[in-house]
Amino acid sequence: MDGLETRELRYFVAVAEERHFGRAAERLSMAQPPLSRAIQQLERRLGVVLLERNRRGVSLTPAGEVMLAQARLALDAVDAAVRRTRRAAAARSTLVLTTKAGASHELLKELLDAHAARPGAVGIDVLLCELGEQGRLLRDGRADVAIMHAPFDVMTGLDSVEILTEGQVAILPAAHPLARRSSLTMAEVSDVPDLPIARWPRHDYTYPPGPGPEVRSQSQLAQLVALGRTLLVIPASSRAWQWPEHVAVPVLDAPPVTTLLAWPAGARSEALAGLVETAGRLRAGGAAGSPGVS
Amino acid sequence: MDGLETRELRYFVAVAEERHFGRAAERLSMAQPPLSRAIQQLERRLGVVLLERNRRGVSLTPAGEVMLAQARLALDAVDAAVRRTRRAAAARSTLVLTTKAGASHELLKELLDAHAARPGAVGIDVLLCELGEQGRLLRDGRADVAIMHAPFDVMTGLDSVEILTEGQVAILPAAHPLARRSSLTMAEVSDVPDLPIARWPRHDYTYPPGPGPEVRSQSQLAQLVALGRTLLVIPASSRAWQWPEHVAVPVLDAPPVTTLLAWPAGARSEALAGLVETAGRLRAGGAAGSPGVS
DNA sequence: CACCTGTGATACCTCGCCGGTATCACCGGT
DNA sequence: ACCGGTGATACCGGCGAGGTATCACAGGTG
Numbered sequence A, B: 001m002d003g004l005e006t007r008e009l010r011y012f013v014a015v016a017e018e019r020h021f022g023r024a025a026e027r028l029s030m031a032q033p034p035l036s037r038a039i040q041q042l043e044r045r046l047g048v049v050l051l052e053r054n055r056r057g058v059s060l061t062p063a064g065e066v067m068l069a070q071a072r073l074a075l076d077a078v079d080a081a082v083r084r085t086r087r088a089a090a091a092r093s094t095l096v097l098t099t100k101a102g103a104s105h106e107l108l109k110e111l112l113d114a115h116a117a118r119p120g121a122v123g124i125d126v127l128l129c130e131l132g133e134q135g136r137l138l139r140d141g142r143a144d145v146a147i148m149h150a151p152f153d154v155m156t157g158l159d160s161v162e163i164l165t166e167g168q169v170a171i172l173p174a175a176h177p178l179a180r181r182s183s184l185t186m187a188e189v190s191d192v193p194d195l196p197i198a199r200w201p202r203h204d205y206t207y208p209p210g211p212g213p214e215v216r217s218q219s220q221l222a223q224l225v226a227l228g229r230t231l232l233v234i235p236a237s238s239r240a241w242q243w244p245e246h247v248a249v250p251v252l253d254a255p256p257v258t259t260l261l262a263w264p265a266g267a268r269s270e271a272l273a274g275l276v277e278t279a280g281r282l283r284a285g286g287a288a289g290s291p292g293v294s
Numbered sequence C: 001c002a003c004c005t006g007t008g009a010t011a012c013c014t015c016g017c018c019g020g021t022a023t024c025a026c027c028g029g030t
Numbered sequence D: 001a002c003c004g005g006t007g008a009t010a011c012c013g014g015c016g017a018g019g020t021a022t023c024a025c026a027g028g029t030g
Helices: A006-018 A021-027 A032-046 A062-089 A105-117 A134-139 A218-226 A270-282 B006-018 B021-027 B032-046 B062-089 B105-117 B134-139 B218-226 B270-282
Strands: A051-053 A058-060 A095-100 A124-129 A145-150 A158-166 A168-173 A232-235 A246-251 A257-264 B051-053 B058-060 B095-100 B124-129 B145-150 B158-166 B168-173 B232-235 B246-251 B257-264
Touching: A006 A021, A006 A032, A006 A062, A006 B062, A021 A032, A032 B062, A058 A062, A062 A134, A062 B006, A062 B032, A062 B062, A095 A134, A095 A270, A105 A124, A105 A145, A105 A158, A105 A270, A124 A134, A134 A145, A134 A257, A145 A158, A145 A270, A158 A270, A257 A270, B006 B021, B006 B032, B006 B062, B021 B032, B058 B062, B062 B134, B095 B134, B095 B270, B105 B124, B105 B145, B105 B158, B105 B270, B124 B134, B134 B145, B134 B257, B145 B158, B145 B270, B158 B270, B257 B270
Parallel strands: A095 A124, A095 A145, B095 B124, B095 B145
Antiparallel strands: A051 A058, A145 A257, A158 A257, A168 A232, A168 A246, B051 B058, B145 B257, B158 B257, B168 B232, B168 B246
């Protein structure tokens, strides 16, 4: 009746992402015909058509979209099982903490120092990641705990404790007229003709239309900011973006950003509980929860 | 490098749960030798010893315990992928709502009526389950939404909206001395010699020690209550437990029970959002969140 | 309009590995 | 010493995963 091996899920994800059997087969290091057959078998077993075979590659049916999202989650869960089991077997266990490169420098340092000061605290490995990759890393077991930022990061499936809430500032070239202002509004910064806001790729790797430059990474964006080609609205504490030739002006009506310490819902470990308690103590902001130690 | 087919996870879970290769093989409808080999191969690929082979069956290493928990989650995620994809393909989609049999009768009826009154509301199938099975059903895709009760049910990985908070009552035989009281305390009901509180099995199927009868299902417990062999502390609205020959006495210091409508974190569907909104409107208690519709 | 190109599907074959049977090695309790 | 029950090993057979060759089809393109 059921079954569904991870192999089939991996195949489907490859085809769904590449939208092309040939490229997917190449990515999977296999020939195209068995891949076609495997997908057909998957569709037969599910009793559901997942792909529309067009003349130029394939496209996803609505059910296929659901399958893609669910298959990614399931594959992440399998990866997490492997990683967490391996780490559980390693004698000296450490916590892997992941955070967006450049964000919350002082806060992270403070947290690590406070944690290291605890008697019997386990070591913490810091794993820097891009953009909103923290959730993925937590879900597939590459990380145990993450520093994330509401309302930007998707927190579904994660538990978290609040560390810090702060306002946002606009980063502008010092010579720009707006740089002399003591404060700004979102309406003002979102429509500055000579400093259009950068555009990030969507999930399908295309870019939304607009005048701003296209960027794919934080370092590209940093370069553009340094060149005075775009402006940025970021949490006040993100020092990594601040150069001498730029100024930071508070944006009054930008939504406040909350820095959170997050972990996979249901995680149960002594070490994690200790770190979360340390974080909660660091800033006695309202705790949203705490990892259970059964 | 990695791989890990769900077959291997299923095999491991069977052996870990049965703590016996032979019984696990029988449960899997296969012979014992290939099962042994598959587990050995799994351990080799992970580079981790998961099982201690004792003379009388097997026991789990600490890493094996981690693997068991993670493998269950991963297998649930795979099942969920299948179920959600099939349901996405079914033209006329319905929501599957699950709830503990017997709990929150009136509330559920009210919710279903209110939902049915909405224009364009999708159908709702009700799936009755045992004990704290709701979370499992949500995680493996057999249900889309559940009625759960804090602080009893584990809410990790789930989003929820509060529907109702209420006190708890003790259910006693009408003839019992305590039944004439207008209220009771936990201290009083937890130590009634002739009505010892029933004991539920732990996860390893053993029972905690104590004088109370051992029960494995709600219906067994109902039978014992009807026989006047045990007492019960339950939410005031759980009518299913109330017979003419019993009385309900409020227990003043019992923790209040909150009835919640819960769904898998990250679920995104128009139909679910509608139901959640209806539930939130039903009782304008504080909403803990709402499912995103991207 | 014939032809070439690039797509996924089909036909057919091979061989790896998954599972079955038979048996062993080990040990604990009579 | 013996027997029963455990998991491990040896060996074998068949299914199915994957490879190669090829087809069917639809668009461009001269």
